[in-house]
Amino acid sequence: MAALAAASTTAAGAEAKLLRFALKQDAVGSGANGLVFLAVAAIFGSMFGLPAALLVPAGVFLVAYAASLLLLAARPVVNRAAVVAVMVVNVAWVIASVETLIAGWFPLTGLGTAYVIVQAVVVAGFTGLQFAGLHRA
Secondary structure (H helix, E strand, O other): OOHHHHHHHHHHHHHOOOHHHHHHHHHHHHHHHHHHHOOHHHHHHHHOOOOOOHHHHHHHHHHHHHHHHHHHHHHHOOOOOHHHHHHHHHHHHHHHHHHHHHHOOOOOOOHHHHHHHHHHHHHHHHHHHHHHHHHHO
C-alpha cells in the first residue's frame, strides 16, 4: 500500500511539472518586483509616476505572495484549490493594472505606462501557464 501511495505521489509530482514551473516563475517575478519596490520605492515612484506609498505595501505583498507560491510549488502534491486562488489573485492584478491605465489614477510616465502593461502581460502569461499546468496535473 505504501508503495502504491509513493508511486501515486511521484506520478502526481511528474504530471505537475508545468504547474510547478509556472508557480516558481511567478514567485521569482513577484519576489523580484517586490524586493525592488521595497528597496527603491522612491526612485521607482518618480521614474514610473507611482507613489512610493503604493509601492511599499505592494512590495510587501509581492514578497509574501512569492514565498507562498514557492511553498505551494514545493508541496509533494500541489493543492488545486490553492492554485485556483493564485490564478484569481493574478487575474485581479491584471484587471487592476488595466483599470490603472484606463482610469488614470496615477500620473504615469511613459516608462510607468510601459511597465504596467508589461507586468500585466507577464502576470497573464503566468496565469495561462498555471491554468495549463493545472489541467495537465
